[in-house]
Amino acid sequence: MKKLICKKCGNEVLPEKDKALKKEYPYYCSFCDENKYRFECMRVEENKAQKRKELI
Ligand SMILES: [Zn+2]
Numbered sequence: 001m002k003k004l005i006c007k008k009c010g011n012e013v014l015p016e017k018d019k020a021l022k023k024e025y026p027y028y029c030s031f032c033d034e035n036k037y038r039f040e041c042m043r044v045e046e047n048k049a050q051k052r053k054e055l056i
Pocket of ligand 1: 006007008009010011029030031032033
């Protein structure tokens with residue numbers, strides 16, 4: 001399973017729900033408290049992300 005993370009903080013981003021905002025910023029990072037462009041996010045394997053957490 002894949003998920004999208006914020007390149008800046010590494011936390012998972014959520015799809016923006018506001019229709020007007022969504023046109024420019026399709027994602028929202030709750031950690032940065034910012035709307036994100038598509039290129040500001042990165043698609044990762046959920047399993048790998050979990051393994052990384054276990055190592056820390
Ligand atoms: Zn972020």
